[in-house]
Amino acid sequence: MSAVEPMRSNPAHALRFGIDCLQVDTRRALLDAIGQETIIAGAYTDGKDGSICPSVLVHRRGAEGNLTGFARAWDAFTGAVPGRPRVATGHEMRVLREMLEASLTREEARRERVRRALGPTPGSRPASGASAAPT
Numbered sequence: 382m383s384a385v386e387p388m389r390s391n392p393a394h395a396l397r398f399g400i401d402c403l404q405v406d407t408r409r410a411l412l413d414a415i416g417q418e419t420i421i422a423g424a425y426t427d428g429k430d431g432s433i434c435p436s437v438l439v440h441r442r443g444a445e446g447n448l449t450g451f452a453r454a455w456d457a458f459t460g461a462v463p464g465r466p467r468v469a470t471g472h473e474m475r476v477l478r479e480m481l482e483a484s485l486t487r488e489e490a491r492r493e494r495v496r497r498a499l500g501p502t503p504g505s506r507p508a509s510g511a512s513a514a515p516t
Contacts, residue, residue, distance in 0.1 A: 396454045414438050
């Protein structure tokens with residue numbers, strides 16, 4: 382079994398991977414937009430009342446980059462039929478929100494580990510409440 386096979390057989394894993402591959406600003410924009418727009422699966426737009434897929438949503442909010450992998454993972458996760466748009470269910474939206482939140486939390490933890498590993502940068506001050514190292 383190749384490394385790709387689990388992604389094909391488990392759409393939730395593929396969606397998580399697709400989310401983690403998005404730029405941090407894109408993940409934040411998508412999270413902020415949930416609940417403000419009607420999100421669909423199966424097409425870029427519904428062609429009727431302006432409902433849009435998550436990829437179009439973040440592009441309209443200024444996100445850049447290639448979202449093709451995420452878009453495919455979203456449609457696979459939702460079981461959408463290409464070209465037959467439908468509104469995402471409450472469950473699908475909850476999962477999307479939770480995966481975005483978890484991804485951003487993991488990213489912040491990763492960045493914190495890197496900051497600690499690298500130590501203070503020249504010219505930086507100790508964090509508030511921390512004492513400077515003795516000289």
